[in-house]
Structures are given as structure tokens and as C-alpha cells.
Amino acid sequence: MTYCVGVSLDAGLVLTSDSRTNAGIDNVSTYSKMYQCETTPDRFLVILSAGNLATTQAVIQQVKRDVHEGKPRNINNMAYLADVADYLGEILVNLIRKHNEQGGFIADATLVLGGQIKGREPNLYMIYPQGNYITSSSETPYLQIGESKYGKPVLDRFITRDASLEDAAICSLISMDSTMKSNASVGPPIEVLIYKRDQFTTPKHYKFDAEDPYLLAIRQEWAHHLNQAFRSMPRLEESQAQPNSYLRAL
């Protein structure tokens, strides 16, 4: 499995991904799931991927090939980020259909596209295996793919549109840490990409291995503070107990 999360803020974008892939529990590998596209300088595009590795690799391959071959539709000549999302959706659907027709199985994948095209706002899209897509909103500034449930509560608590890029990155790392703690199919290295709006060429890219001191510090500090929080919770009072002993008489 996989866990990736993208956050769209007033200040820019933060994209985070794990690197564990598996074909069955006894076939575990490490692959990056974050692809920054080589583009013309008027745009910045990053793709996060979850799902079948053959499918997601083929999507990226096709994106690169269309640029290389100067196809009329490629990521460098689209005017809107939504057009890029639509284009990725079409590639995705065609690949999934092809694999289904020739192999008789559904090699699903889901993508997150983050980026900005000069003169427009930075934005975030989630592209479904059916080829359609949604974007984030001011109320829901983040999009998750893969094993999304374990790490959702902490995002719900702290991610707002006006958060700083660094706070969003730290929150995404805590979300990733909670997911890794509860699910063995999500694992390091963890990549974080911080894109400041209107910056285009030089996002900050972080890659944290399992034993990275910063990742360990985040994990230990969070565990330490949660432990303190847990110890200080209000106690249950005897008086709060209900008098009834038998709970149900259906």
C-alpha cells in the first residue's frame, strides 16, 4: 500500500509520500511515489501516486514521452492545471483498460497532482482510476491517497488554508508517522516537497530515511507529548456510571 497527502495553502503546496510498495506481503520493495515533472519554466508540476506500480510508472512514462515527442497535448502546453488533471485521467483510464483487456485484471491507481501555471493560482487535484478528478477547497485543503484513515485525524485538527508551509509539512509528517505506526504497508523513506507559491523552479525537497534524526525527533517528541496529554486527561468519576446493570432487553 501507500500513503500520500497533498496540502494546498495560501502560501503554496506541501506534498508528502511514503516509499513502500508490495505485491503480496512477501514481496516488499522501495519506490518513490513522488514525481516532479521536468517542465518549461512557466510551470511547476508534481504527481503523487498510489496503486498498481506498473500503472503509475506507465503514466509517468507517457507524460514524459508526450513532452519528448512534442505531442500537441503535453504538460508544457496546457493553459490550466485542470487540463493537466484531465490529461492524466485519460492516460490513467486508457492504461487501466488496456491492462484489463489483455490481462483480465484491474490494475487501479489514483494520483494527486499539485502545481502552478504562471498567472494562475497553485492548486491540487486528486485523479481517480475512472479518470475524473476533484480539487481541494478552503474547507478541505488537503487530499489523501492510499492508506488515508490512520493519518486523517491529525490533518483534520491542524491543517487550515492559512497554515504556514512548515506547519503543514510537520503535520503531514506526524500524519505519516501515525500511519506507519499502525500499518506495516506504509514505510520510509518519506519524501516532503514544499512549494512556495509563484516560485516555480526551486521547491524544497526533503527525503527522510527510517533512521533520519529529524524524523526520529518528530516521532519521539510527538509520542512524548501525547503521553503527557494522556496522563493529564480528566478521570472518570464513579458518579458518571449509569445505574442500569443490564444494557439491552430486546
Added chain:
Amino acid sequence: MTYCVGVSLDAGLVLTSDSRTNAGIDNVSTYSKMYQCETTPDRFLVILSAGNLATTQAVIQQVKRDVHEGKPRNINNMAYLADVADYLGEILVNLIRKHNEQGGFIADATLVLGGQIKGREPNLYMIYPQGNYITSSSETPYLQIGESKYGKPVLDRFITRDASLEDAAICSLISMDSTMKSNASVGPPIEVLIYKRDQFTTPKHYKFDAEDPYLLAIRQEWAHHLNQAFRSMPRLEESQAQPNSYLRAL
């Protein structure tokens, strides 16, 4: 949906359940999912349920009827808790099969059984829709059914076999709160049952409505402490950033 969690400790058992049911998102109701069985005084049995409401109600109905009619196999004459789990599994499978045959659909349900029979240890079982079951262990002292992922990280952090009953109850409530925050299909009232080992007749039963002061206090204190923890996380350093600008060249 549903979220229920049972915890098996050296000190006894803690069982927690929500009360929201839905048949489609526009048909939401409130039903308790915690059933303490009326038994002979040599035993204590509680069932938590997730899944199709007609199925789980029919299971409880059958359990009560078999006692009432003095059937050779009923919850009062089984020597082991595992026998009760097996019996519940059989009822469950037969009901699911019946509804499938007559209605052409799978009305799945999953149960957690917690209890103790005099002379034996308290124990916890999870019973699958296929009728088989697993028990908890010293390494995994809790079992969850329903929307289990949101609330799993906090259980993984704090639940150990030697935890106190009260700590396990508070941890279960935090786990429930995180789940309710991220998933609208899980909702109050929240029930908590605390069973001290070898006590049999008088477990403590708590029922918290949405506006219950204790539930609100837990929620607010936890949010407050997490906020403080988040604000004190170590900051990302510029120097941790990777030099490479382009992440992948497939």
C-alpha cells in the same frame, strides 16, 4: 457505520461502542451496539456489533430465545467463552446465509464478545461474518470492529495488558473521539462498559451523549494538549533539504 473497541487487560475488560446506524446517508438512526446478556451468576457476557442491523438484532434475539426455551446449547450452559464465540459464529453464518438465499444480498455483521466464566480468565473474541473468530493476545490486547482505522494509532500508543481499566476506558474514548471527528457515520451516544475481573454481576456502564460534560472535557483537553504538542515540534532546517531539484527521471 459503526466503531466499537474491546480491550482485554490483566485487570479486566473495557468495551466501548458508538450508536449511529445508517441505511444510506439519508437514513440515519440511533441504536445501541452493546448488549449485556442476562446470564446465570457464574458468567458475564457482553456483545458488541457492527454491520447489518437486522442481522445483529436477529443474533441477539436468537441468543435470548435459546436461553428462554432452555435449548441444550445456550449461553448459560457453555463451559468456555470460546464455545460462546463459536455458537455466536454459527448463528451469524446461518442468518447471513438465510438473508442471502431469500433476499439475494449479503447482510454481513461482525461481533466482539467480551466476558468471563467462573473459574476461567476473562477474554475477548472477534467473530467474523464467516463464523470463525480470533481472540486478543498480550501483544494485541484490543479488538476493533467497524470504522477501526482512524482510532487505531492512539490505541497502539497507550494500550498494554497492564494498563488500568480507567486508562483503557479513557484511551478508548479518545480513540472514539478521533473517529467521530473524521467520520460522520460514527456518532454518540458513546457507551463504555468496565468489567473488573472476577466481579461477574456489576460492571460499570457509562453512556455519554453528544453534549455530555465528561465527553466534552476529554475532547477539549485532548485537542488542547495536541495543539500544544504540535506547536512544540522541532522545526525543519534548511540544511535538511535535498540538493536535487528534479525528483525522478524515469
